[in-house]
Amino acid sequence: MQDTTRANRTSRIAGFHKKTPRERLDLVAAFADLSESEVAHLAEFGNLAPDLADRLIENVVGTMNVPVGIATNMRIDGEDVLIPMATEESSVVAAVCNAARQVYEDGFTTSVSGNLMIAQVQAVGVSDPHAARLRILEQREVLRALCDACDPVLVRLGGGLRDVEVRVLDSLSGPMVVTHLIVDTRDAMGANAVNTMAEAVAPHIAGWSGGRVYLRILSNLADRRLARAHAVWRTDAIGGPEVRDGIISAYHLAEADPYRAATHNKGIMNGIDAVVLATGNDTRAIEAGAHAYAARSGRYTSLTRYEVTASGDLSASIELPLAVGLVGGATKLHPTAQACLKILGATTAERLARIIAAVGLAQNFSALKALATTGIQKGHMALHAQNIAMMAGAVGEEIEAVARVLVEGHRVRLDVAQEVLAGIRRG
Template sequence: MMTSRIPGFYKLSPNERIDKIGESVKLTEIEKKTLTECNGLQLEQANQMVENAIGVFPIPLGAAVNFKVNGKDVIVPMATEEPSVIAAASNAAKLAYDLGGFTTSYTGSIMRGQIHIVNVAQPYQAVAKIYENKEEILHICNEQDPTLVALGGGAENLEAHVIEANGKATVVIHLLINTMDAMGANAVNTMAEAAALRIEKMTGGEAVLRILSNLADQRIVRARASFQDPFKGDRKRTNKFIQAYEMALADPYRAATHNKGIMNGITAVVLATGNDTRAIEAGAHAYAAKRGGYQSLTHWEIESNGTITGTIAVPMAVGIIGGTTQAHPIAKTAMKILQTTSAEELAGIIASVGLAQNFAAMRALVDEGIQRGHMKLHAKNMAVMVGAKGNQIEEAVRIALEKGTVRYDAMQAIVQSLKY
């Protein structure tokens, strides 16, 4: 039976970790080599993915353990260059594991395609005409992707609005499209472009924009988890935890950093699975401002026994088919490690990682401070940067932390002293 609880996982060598994961999810030797030999994306493949390709830019790929999502253990691949992120997520997940782990829900895979029509003489009459001809417009959309329709997806509904832009009335149509297990950007954009031609004739206006919206507010994933009290009954520290969360509700300067910590986890999984990190980040931050002021994406409450319960709600337009999820060999292997069978399941895992990341960050902030764990890993990077090799790296880190001087010049002097 697959388990995400792997004692001492962080103490293993990278190859030993891959072997452990490989045993659980049955990675082939080729898939292991894709990860270990850092040759997953060849220049020829990169040249097919982007313009003017000149190389590839590797990012460290780690695995977060201890996650249980909807009763299922899962090992979570995370691609990030930032120290402490993967360890923090794993530690937080461990505190939630014995209390049931993470429970998620999903509103569905509905994306919005926007068509902006300008120069409309009677905008409100135009809105009425659009609703009168809704079925025709949806039919035009669905003609563009019969495969998606056959799978149960496609354009399902529309909305029409009149929006004042620079003192002029713009008619904005939202096509509501079920993209199923795909992120769906290409399908949505194609449908919007096709429908715009008919809507121009219908309204007498001109289509300026025909593109999806990344504020996927009908594709919301929610995750909930209870965490064992990390403060051992110390009410003062528990209250500080809640006060830190309350500050993220009230102060956008705090909320920006608070949500950045959440996105440390979310973006790492999105990137590892070959999904669109920019779309997810844009949607998340827009959703955080939906009440008119920028706020926390998470909410936290204390139960009578001291258990800390958190929830998160965030747009999650991710897919398990299409895009680079299948074209990128490392993303494809990451998807196999996750063992996900739907976009809904993937979205739930990603939101759970974001919630765990937030818990870990706030716990550190109100306890020993964020730098204690972060600086040890930062010191290791710095030691390598100034030329430390082999056993010198750990020794240099030990000396720097004892001195409390994790600076470039100080690390450089430490490494030089170890060399001579």
């Protein structure tokens, strides 16, 4: 139902963007009847300076703090790594620790396919699209010079245009000629870098194709920038063949059924997004790439695979696009991201992508193991019980006390938490 007390308030606020965060907050507080304590809470910027926050995005009034937890026990390519994870969801960090603990001696092995990003340039209204494709391909060296001139810093660092592909697509409005600029973006995620290149070559592509150029933008299906991780969980370390087979059966369902694959992949992204966010990278770009890759065959399916090794152990692998960077976006500017990158010890974008792939695999293993054995609620809800206790109003020592009763009684519910809390307070 509409809040009638708000009916006459206007969201048309000219020049809102020119005000300071505090001035904006006062306007918002008046609009939304925020209490003094709500205003004071929003005005508390925590460990992100208001000036920096106000430059990272627009119309800033505050920050949304998410906890950063550390996943332990991860050994990746023979090196022990502590993993900072930014997430609001309980049991996500514990799940990575738990999976990694069960494979600690052997650890995870990772690789990448490269650091190549794709930018697309769309030409329409081309009368001879197939010949236009060849005319553009003939200009490969001209395209290289145009692209590399956009970013001498990147070229100096060993990056720049690597290849050109041209596709003729059938579309609802007839054939389109789509040029792909394939660019090594080194330690940058590379969106801005390749978008600049796509815009620079667009007039030339219009000329060579004889068509009109509309879109000039990167593709988030970064399938030239795949990160891969695999690990072998010994069957006796994970509870025996029944557990192993339950995990494989869970994978088979995700492989066969998009309804399950969506949840299976959501679990993988629990881990991946948490490291992407902790390092100041773009979670939406990673999500878009992951799900597009999961649907690349035309059928949406699992990002991981599980098999049995010759010796009867559980072999698990993951492969997905991971366009993450160490420079660009918020990675270099956000002090928390910088500290998290230091904790990870990742000195190249490639290493960061490899670590993130391993985290995605660990996350998936734990979720499948829980699902195939005790069920997700036992571990997840046990940790979530503290949140429920706080929602019921528990503070300090009450939180642990209420959570314990909820878990022991297998009733992790708000109404039960309220009852238990009232009981504790009555003595």
